[in-house]
Amino acid sequence: MSDERKYRWVGTRPIRHDGVDKVTGRANFGADFSLPGMLHGKVLRSPHAHARIVSIDVAPALALEGVKVAITGADMPDIASEMGTAGEGQVDYAEVSRNVMAREKALYDGHPVAAVAATTSEIAEEALSRIVVEYEVLPHVLTVDEAMAPGAPILHDHLRTAGLDPVPDEPTNVAQRIEIGRGDLAAGFAEADEIVEHEFTTQMVHQGYIEPHAVVARSGEDDQSVVWCCTQGPFTVRAMCAKLLGLDVSKIKVIPSEIGGGFGGKTTVYVEPLAVLLSRKAGRPVKIVMSRQEVFRGSGPASGTRIRVKLGAKADGRLTAAEAWLAYEAGAFKGSPVVAGAMCMFAPYAVENVKIEGYDVVVNKPKVNAYRAPGAPPAAFAAESALDELARKLGMDPVELRLVNAVKEGSQAIYGPKFRAIGMVETLQAAREHPHLKAKLGPNQGRGIATGFWFNAGMQSSASVSLNEDGTATVVSGCPDIGGSRTSLALMAAEELGIDVQKVRPVVADTETIGYNDATGGSRVTFATGMAVIESARDVVRQLRERAASIWGVELEQVEWNDGQALPINGADEGELEPLSIGTLARRAARTGGPISASTSLTARGAGPSFATHICDVEVDPETGVVQVVRYTAIQDAGKAVHPGYVEGQYQGGAAQGIGWALNEEYVYDEKGVLQNPGFLDYRMPVASDLPMIDTVIVEVPNPTHPYGVRGVGETPIIPPLAAVANAVRDATGVRFGDLPMSPPTVLARLDAR
Amino acid sequence: MESMHYESPATVAEAVRLLSDAPPGSARVLAGGTDLLVQMRIGRIDPALIVDVKRIPETRGVAVRDGALVIGASLETMTLRRAPDLEKNFPGLAEAAALIGSDQIQGRASLGGNLCNASPAADTVPALIVLGAQAEIAGPEGTRRVPVAEFVTGPGSTVLGRGEFLVSLHVPLPAPRSADAYLRLIPRTEMDIAVVGSAVSVTLDAGGTCTAARVVLGAVAPTAIEVPEAAAALIGSTLDDAALGRAGQAATAACNPINDMRGTVEYRRKVAAVLTRRAAAKAAERAAGRN
Amino acid sequence: MGRIHVRTRINGEATEFLCDPRQTLLDALRDELQLTGTKEGCTTGDCGACSVTLDGLLVCSCLVLAAETEGHDVGTIEGMAQGETLHPLQQKFLEHAALQCGVCTPGFLVAAKALLDREPDPSEKQVRYALAGNLCRCTGYDKIIRAVLDAAAELRGDTR
Known part of the structure; x- marks a missing residue:
């Protein structure tokens, strides 16, 4: 259905509605908001990776003129364990509480231990230096290897490994063991003509959004608090602030600012509950802006991992068995995305005999949070690198090997369901036909390909469409716009209403203005919130037809909505009835039944998975180990690209982040467990001169469950690059790099050992 | 909190006086500030006096004089790089200067600052040494010249004494071929x-x-x-x-x-x-x- | 030392403000003058979000003391559009979808304008190196580079 539809607005590239504000500096981001009488809050953070907090004395800080209030873990209510949503995943509010403010132990370098609010940020900073904390430093663990070793220092005495039967009664750092699989693994390997087996490690990395977390909280004597902050999930912030402080959800209103990047990292709370608590105690508004150093030390990066993969295949390339073992760093509290990693890693392939074992491991580092396709990039790095080796062993073209095994409509996904229409084969075919794959390589250059899969999320959305009295429209959603989704929503409303997209004003509302919305995340806004917008707009169109029918004195079925006007049909067109435009109907709304608007709240099902194939060329300096990406192509199924410019932007941005993950980004800790590179100088994200143009191909295999065929596109693009780059380096040098990042010293050491 | 004084003298003599009068170790010279302000921000240093030398003409120019290219110590590299005498005579020094940070950093960072910061990784210091460059230092006893090769004595430390600051760098023009x-x-x-x-x-x-x-x-x-x-x-x-x-x-x-x-x-x-x-x-x- | 009285010009307009001796130009712009278009991303000169011009030279305002601007000209993102008319760079950023979250955008625009003011016909490589001091985590830079090259062509009057 959807592929045959002709679109007027969907698929065009209008200028985004918030664009002029953003190119002129007018757009207000998290730190741009201030209130009269506002205090400035600062957070004191543990300098130790693991330490018992023997005592905290805030009195010297409070004695400083201008310091109004100080809080520690003792001021945070003790709350019972209770699971809630954050981004695409589940979190235990009791652990969120302990992450935003340490109690008896500090569990990582950067873990908050106290906070103050003062009349200026300089005084607040000075106050921090006067707080006296007595620590008893404990031995720490930084990697899954250290944390899983026998006799390892234990982070949480109460933690037991879930997923084992019976649950053992030993303290452990392994929070969970999971296993997924099917078929007969031994038989699968026995059947194989070739087997490859490799081990991989990746380091903790950060989302690297340019805007640090920022919040202003104002609380009143009536117990109500208003929170302005940059977040992907205003409703999540509301829920968490309420839960952590023991308040009713209705007591807290969250007003999201413009958001300067998130990539999953702004789907939980850090300083927000502290600002609310400080403002309640001080009786004045409190603003907290994290420094870049605090963002690196005290927000939620992505897991470092160790992964083993074993693949078996017939001589013709058909996979007979796939086995994997994954251990992911969760950070200081349980909840790494190892499950998603396990589910994704072989999802692009139809292999019958599979066993994947995963471990969620706590370590003395910041609690990880979602980062774009959380869990999938390291797992796909391992799987796609192993596939590349398999292709070499089989003497097969890597695209052909993947095509032979690619899942298609009707294939049973390794993680459970049967796929509906999907674009895995189509992205591979597009790669095969792309000129990039045929281009000649220069000296010291190599080429790699890799694929990626992400589920995409639906979840809960609410949106409303209101017709204004002049025939323009307002679209209200509750999902912060992180990369142009406001305009995508406007495009869908324009499509349904039949009016110019610039006549539609899309708005991101606060938590009291629109029904509940899950966070912007999971590549779900254009898909799920888009469905709520389309439903609302269709409701508005039905109302418009009703008004026309009543004006004309005909039945609803005799009114068709076409291109922004009501037309008489089914017999009504035999008379003298003139079409009624949306403007006319809007102006006459008062006399025909009142304002015209509709709102929709839904749980969106059927988010179509998105598959991608990336092609990467690198040049490796054999004498220095420097790897330069010289050409890159990202091919991905979008279902239907609503705004192709921003779809391409997602592909390019995800690819760039993946390239950074592959080449130079990593958290570096010293032997004491202190983060050595909490800044953009030594946490090396790609700069403009590091990258080539990133070519994109938008494949469109419509998602059958969406009215326009839309699939989420935001997350999949970060999955293939890690292996695409590694496979290209393998091609250029003959060396398989299983350990990321492939920074120059690492690369040169391996090249020299050839 | 201790308050900090900011001064921007217009003459070498005034700068020397300010630096000499300050208690030992309490004053810092500010040129482009690309290292100094970061060190202040992270709390590594907490100066009581900042002496901004950028209003002093001797620290600003770039010109050939007496067989050498004389480069004002506080001249930002973005301006220095556009000096025709630099690239023509010293392409290596020009490329080192062009490597100090981004265009934003180049809008502030100077060769003098790069040298006085005394980082082992400074880009222009090796380039100045191979050219036999001299550092002209002003101080309470007048001016003196020190080879750049001898200027830095260790990470973060230099030959600069109390009341002294770096005024300019003198790079002898190259011999033929x-x-x-x-x-x-x-x-x-x-x-x-x-x-x-x-x-x-x-x-x-x-x-x-x-x-x-x-x-x-x-x-x-x-x-x-x-x-x-x-x-x-x-x-x-x-x-x-x-x-x-x-x-x-x-x-x-x-x-x-x-x-x-x-x-x-x-x-x-x-x-x-x-x-x-x-x-x-x-x-x-x-x-x-x-x- | 108390607060310093600074007389400067910001976006061509004579401006006076009071600042703490330690206060950076970035903080003075945002906190004293409410010019919040200049963004803070790192305060160490590594991200370029706070880019402004000082006497026409591109600088990170987080690495300039506010007191240093006495008698100098400061240019910020707020001064780039002329009344209701966007600068061609601003227009091209919109047309090319060269921003996603938009927080790095003011810094990129100020830096790109500084580049085109001194080099009207830059190569792709020149643009990439000139903008290497501005971090963008959303776009992978592709559309930003294209927007700058396109704006440069328009400013030169090229019709190609």
């Missing part, structure tokens, strides 16, 4: 601190034989280090591959680096050879083109 080159290794293409830097200057005779050379490495020891053994490997040769290789080996042997998150000892030693070889070849090619 002489040229310089500077290369550094960073993990990315921009925005990083040098993991290894290598500056080379060479002079050729009419037949293409190297008659003089200097080789200085950055980021492989507590200060920039001159490697006379590498220069000796070049002198007397036609800068053929064998000679370049020997110079590289000498560079590796001279390294005394540390392991840190930017590079390992082993990596720095290897790359010192590679960069020295490449820089020497580049300098030789430039020198051959100058008759």
